[in-house]
Amino acid sequence: MNIKQYLDSTYLKTAFQTGISETENEIVVKNAIKEAIDEGFKLIMIRSEYVALAREMILQANSNLNVGTVIDFPEGKSSLETKVKEANEAIANGADDLDFVCNYEAFKNGDTELVKQEVLVATQIGLANNKTVKWIIEVAALSDKEIIQLSSLIKNIVISNFKEEDYASVFVKSSTGFYKTDDNSPNGVTIPAIIMMLENASPLPVKAAGGVKSYEEAIEMIRLGVKRIGTSSAKAIANGGNIPNQY
Template identity: 55%
Template sequence: MDIRKYLDSTYLKLASQSGLTEEQTFEEVKKLTNEAIDNQFYLVMIRPEYVKKVKEMIHSVNSDVKVGTVIGFHEGNYSIDEKLTEAQKAIEDGVDELDYVINYEAFKKGDIDLVKQEFISGTILGLKASKVVKWIIEIAALSDEQIKSICYYFSTWAQETFNKDDFGKIFVKSSTGFYQTEDGKPNGATFPAIEIMLNYSKPLPVKAAGGVRTYDEAVKMIEMGVKRIGTSSAKSLSEKGDSKNSY
């Protein structure tokens, strides 16, 4: 299977997290972008501050690679206004896809109204600008029952609020890759969690992010029904190698 059209090639580390300078970090972003162009991956997923320059890079060589960015990353506890402002700036910079981190801590505390308002307002902003919108639920922070519940809410709210033709542009995404787990537990996509997401998010598509470390795992995810895979090792996976990275 040619998995390249499913891959969101990802680099989201800040300079402070990688031990690089700001200039070196942008060099990593450019390297990721050129690799995506050369290998025809579906999308590059980068921080908002790089969207405009990366979009220009891709446009300059007439590539079809899309540009995605993260909103409210990575804790998800930004206010709704802050997330919408960040998303609007990314739209103005030419982004193709917006990956919002839902306020999963608010969800866990039972503030469903806030989560609903965030989901609907953020999705409206993206769809009005003809963008794909993804909602990161951070499965490592949730129990199986909470994963079921939030996916069901997203599905219900989408069907109540948006047109059927828009459903394919509203993803539910598993993970940021930055959540700190204990005892070596996975912080990215797992097969059991993805199965729950697929069952309860319908008719919305699912993106598996983090934790997909081999070509065979990627193929299995796709065969399960996943429409997109976020990875920092897109080239290795596409060449049937194994990822040594945590995301």
């Protein structure tokens, strides 16, 4: 198994979050892109302002690395218009994957029509531009019932509106890695959440993100059926290491 082709090497922290300057943060991003190129990972996942930089570095290196970015990150509460605007900018800058944060708060509050509309419209934009689309549902913010329902909602929208050959390009993704729980419970992916997602999102693929900390955990996710894993410690995982408390 080539585990590197399952790994979306991820760096999504802002300069403010890390306590460094914008210039220093850009250096971190460049290093993350270079590492992903050198290691042969599936994709580098970065904030949208760095997509053009990544595309330039990949071109110069003659690499097959894909570039992904997050849309309406990390809360997913913005309007559909905002999501569309961000997605179109990311596409123009050369992104391959668009990871949208689903408006899970609207879903929790019963506004399923809003969620259905954003999933439909944003997925249409991604697929029309030959992009991979992922919907982050933020499992730590949801009950088990809500995980099942939201995974099923996304699946049903895709099955009802797109061709079967498109299904592999629309993922349901577990977490942003930035959600704050009130009781210090896990704020990212868990095995039970992944099983619920796999059972209810199928035939759509699932991406595990937020808290995969070791090679063994990554392998367990893959064996369960996960097609992609998002982690800021892809190199350590690929080399069989354990990474405490990182996303």
